[in-house]
Amino acid sequence: MIVEVVGGADERPEVRVVDTDDLSKLQLALGQVTDEEADEVLREAGLGRLRDDGTGLLDTAALRAAAEPDADVADWGERFDRMVEQARDRGWVSDDGATLRVHVEGAAGA
Template sequence: MIVEVVGGADERPEVRVVETDDLTSLHLALGQVTDEEADEALRAAGLGRVEGDTGHLDTAALRAAAEPAESPADWGERWDAMVEHARGKGWVTDDGASLQVHLESAAGA
């Protein structure tokens, strides 16, 4: 799964959650936006924030944005497995409210 922050209409960044059926990885992809613009867009979307070179995504909000309306029967189980894998790596807050994710920047590509 990828959370993208890309340039949107009127030069205002927009947030999109894509590849929602691929629950084997999760990262935050920044298009031609600054970290500050990405942080602002994520906060405005209610999906999280950027701190330094790390993204922090709200677990419940991300699930709500990512879960397909007609999801495969095992989607919820695969979501839970992804979160548990992240927890095992230390990438989930103690209360489970936030997932720490890797940033990929198009500007650095």
């Protein structure tokens, strides 16, 4: 699953969740936007924030709510829970489970 922040209409950045059925990876991909723009649009969408130039923090519940409607596999919820547990085992989930730490990468075509 990829959370993308890309240039949108009128050059206003937008955030979207794509590849929702691929729960083998989770990344935050930034297009041609500044870190400040990405942080602002993530916060406005309620999906998370940038921690630094290489790390983002995504709200677990908000990510699930944004991605699940686009899921095409019957056991998506269970797979999402497994992804979060694997992230927890790696130390990528906050103690309260509210946020997931993810790597920031460039968006495709950026």
